[in-house]
Amino acid sequence: MAVIGVWSVKGGVGKSTLSVDMAWRSAVRSGHRTLLWDLDPQGGSSWLLGNDTPPPPRATSLFHRETRPDALITPTRWPGLSLLPADDSLRTLSITLARIGHRRRLAQLTARLTGDYPRIILDCPPVLNEISDQVIGAADLLIVPLPPSPLSSRALDFIRRELVRNHHRHPPILPVLSMYDSRRQLHRNVHLGLAAGWPVIPMASAIEQTAVRRMPIGAFAGWTEANYRLQKLWDAIEAKLRLRAAAD
Secondary structure, three states, X not given: OEEEEEOOOOOOOOXXXXXXXXXXXXXXHOOOOEEEEEOOOOOHHHHHOOOOOOOOOOHHHHHHOOOOHXXXXXEOOXXXXXXXXXXXXXXXXHHXXXXXXXXXXXXXXXXXXXXXXXXXXXXXXXXXOHHHHHHHHHOOEEEEEEOOXXXXXXXXXXXXXXXXXXXXXXXXXXXEEEEEOOOOHHHHHHHHOOOOOOOEEEOOHHHHHHHHHOOOHHHOOOOOHHHHHHHXXXXXXXXXXXXXXXXX
């Protein structure tokens, strides 16, 4: 059983696309019953998984103990993959969490769900506030997608300092170089420098097509380099989770 947070302080790095892809690989490729919990009020993960009808604004009520999480979970077209969709109430979630003052509430909710879902993927909005604190407190592993830019080093250092300063115990971080274009000198410099050894997700038309087709790349373009890279990332995640389980 494991909770995987997908979080970045930078927007526009393919976070929701990556969340959906990892959830799909968990369910379809690894055979885990998987829940994707969309905590981003923009609802990118929910939309990519085919959720067209805006759900009633009840997502934030889970943190008030007013609603059972399983009451809001919906199936997807993929066997073994379920969705806890985002809705407009998440726009005020950080205020709600600050008012509640319970930094382990999300951890309690995910712990309750892991009996039914051995893998839970959390799609976190690109923020540094009470929501990210909750994700850090709940996750067994944090996936941090960052673009091939010198600013990525600054962002990652900031994240690491924040974790050390505000979280006595925090999950391991797996930074991911996203939107990489090997034709660009700057991208190559970042890849060989500050991002050396990171998993790499290329900038590829097949990945862009996931938003057009509203399905993970492995479902329609399994022969592509991009799909190979994403599967390699998921294999690395599974290996890290096995090591963590063995250590526990």
